[in-house]
Amino acid sequence: MITVVGTGTGAPVDPEVLSGAELVVGGRRHLDAVRLPRPAERIVLGPLAPALDAIEEYVGKERKVVVLASGDPGFFGIVRALAERFGSALLDVRPGVSSVATAFARLGLPWDDAVVVSAHGRELRTAVNVCRAHPKVAVLTGPGAGPAELAAAVPADRVLVVASALGDPVRERVERITPAEAAARDWGTAVSVVLCLDEARATGAVRTVAGGRERPAGWALDEAAFTHRDSMITKFEVRALALARLGPRPGDLVWDVGAGSGSVAVECARLGAAVVAVEKTPDGVERIRANAAAHGVDVHVVHGAAPTVLSGLDEPDAVFVGGGGAELPAVVTACARRARRTVVVALAALDRVPAARAALTGAGLSCDGVLLQSSRLAPLPGDVTRLAAANPVFLLWGVRPQARIEGVVD
Template sequence: MITVVGMGAGAPVDASVTAGADLVVGGRRHLDAVPLPEEAERVVLGPLAPALDTVEKYVAEERRVVVLASGDPGFFGIVRALAERFGPRRLDVRPGVSSVAAAFARAGLPWDDAVVVSAHGRDPRTAVNLCRAHPKVAVLTGPGAGPAELGTALLGHPRTLVVASALGSAGERVERVTPAEAAARDWGTAVNVVLCLDEERALGAVRTVAGGPAGPAGWALDETEFTHRDSMITKFEVRALALARLGPRPGDLVWDVGAGSGSVAVECARLGAAVTAVEKTPDGAERVRVNAAAHGVDVQVVHGTAPDALSALDDPDAVFVGGGGRELPAVVTACARRARRTVVVAMAALDRVPAVREALTGAGFTCDGVLLQSSRLAPLPGDVTRLAATNPVFLLWGVRPPAHSEGVCQ
């Protein structure tokens, strides 16, 4: 049997759990904090694989193993690796208070509506984009993904960071800082977790299902759901296919370039992605802000003209490009060079299609597209109905293939 004991956040560990252990595995601070049998072998956790190999030898001999871990070891912890290697039935897990639960307790906030993400040993982009998109996020930090890095990435976003360090120890610190203040400090190695909060929405609504906000019940909303100018909005039929090709999801960053009303930006944000909308007209940029607020989502609005306005933005996972001016091929080229996964382009002019295809394939994307023509039901006098044709729209999309593939437009 492997006994896994969660420690930290001030909760004492019963010394009897290590009594009679033949092998005790844990971080150095965990091993120093608990009385251990003199005859027990001790393994200080570093690389996980050698420690698991040692555990396997003791398990094979049916000798007692104790693993000491931080907080709740079943929550982004060592229980997963142990269960995969030895099976859940060999584990006796005794959880402590997780650092996330302790941090929210110190902040005086409920956390059943929080998004929890680990940046420890992982690409911090996912954590950053979740912080941009959601009002309450807990980030388990790691080297290169601590408060300073999060603060730098969140400059300009209306967020407060609650930095919890050395939880449960005599040196515990819980500090509320702005992203700029977080970016300017050296936080050392004692940080356990960072809470990223939109203070105005930190309490949230009463929840039935724990976790981040549930996905929307539907998408491709009717144009009447958005403020727009003279029907200058991506129609819902086009938006439906564009969303399917963009594939926005929590942890992604999506650009909406030439955002207009921001209908695509808002829909991507409703599906959980972080979104940056680029719009060249002041009234258009304000319209995007109004629509985002009306739908209760966060959209970063950049007032500027592409492609120049794109240079200061973080690389996106997916990009939607609307409009069809002379600069469209240059804008698509700039977006395709930066996009990690896909670029979707909507245009009304047939003349722009060859140049856009060339821009996508020239950046190494595979390319496909359709001409969308739809007719909507419209009432006529006498309680009868006709079909009213909408303007045809070309939708092209480029998908970045695996590194060994070459982009070819079919």
């Protein structure tokens, strides 16, 4: 049996748990905080593989093993690795209070509406994009992905709460700080968790299902759900397939280039992605912001013309390109070269399809597409109905080869 004990947030380890242990594994601070049985071997956790090999040797001889971990070891913790190696039936897990729960408790905030993301040993960009998209996020940090690195990339209007050495009666600190202030400091190794808050929206409605915003009941919203100019908006039939090909999800960054009303941007944000909308007209910029506010989502709006403004944006997972114009091939090329997963292009003009397709394939994406033609029900006098044809739209999508995708998706 392997006993896994959560510690480090104030709860002492029961001496009885350690009694008779022949191998005790844990971080240095956890091992230094307990009195080990005299004959027990101790392993300070560094690289996980050697520790697991040592545990396997002791377990094979039916010798008692205790693993000390931070907080709740089943929450982004060592329980996953132990269960995969030895099976859940061999584990006796005794959880402590997680650092996330402790940090929110220190602030007196509920956290059933928070998103929790780990940047420990993972790409920081995923945590950054979650912080951009959601008003209440807890980030588990790690080397190279601490408060300073996170602060350098999150929106400037957020408040960061850096919780260090939680549970330590002498060293514990919980600091509210701006991203600019956090980015300028060296935080050392004692950070337990960082909370990223949009304080205007930090206390949401009563929840039934835990996690960030409620998932939308539907998407491809009717055009009437958005403010738009002279019906210049991506129609819901086109938007439905575009969203399916974009695949927006929490942790993603999506560009909506030539955003117009921002309908695609807003829908991607409703599905949990961080979104940048690029629009060259001043009235379009205001329209996008109004639509985002009306739907309660964060969309970062960049006022400028593509492809020029794209070079200053963070690398996207997916891109939607709307509109047309002489710059379209250059815009699609710029997007396709930087997209990590996919680019979707909506076109009304047949003449522009070959150039857009060549731009996608020229950047190394595999390309497919479809001509969408739909007819909507429309009333006629006499209580009868006709079909009203919508303008046909070409939808092209380019997908990064699988080898690239596997390298970037967590």
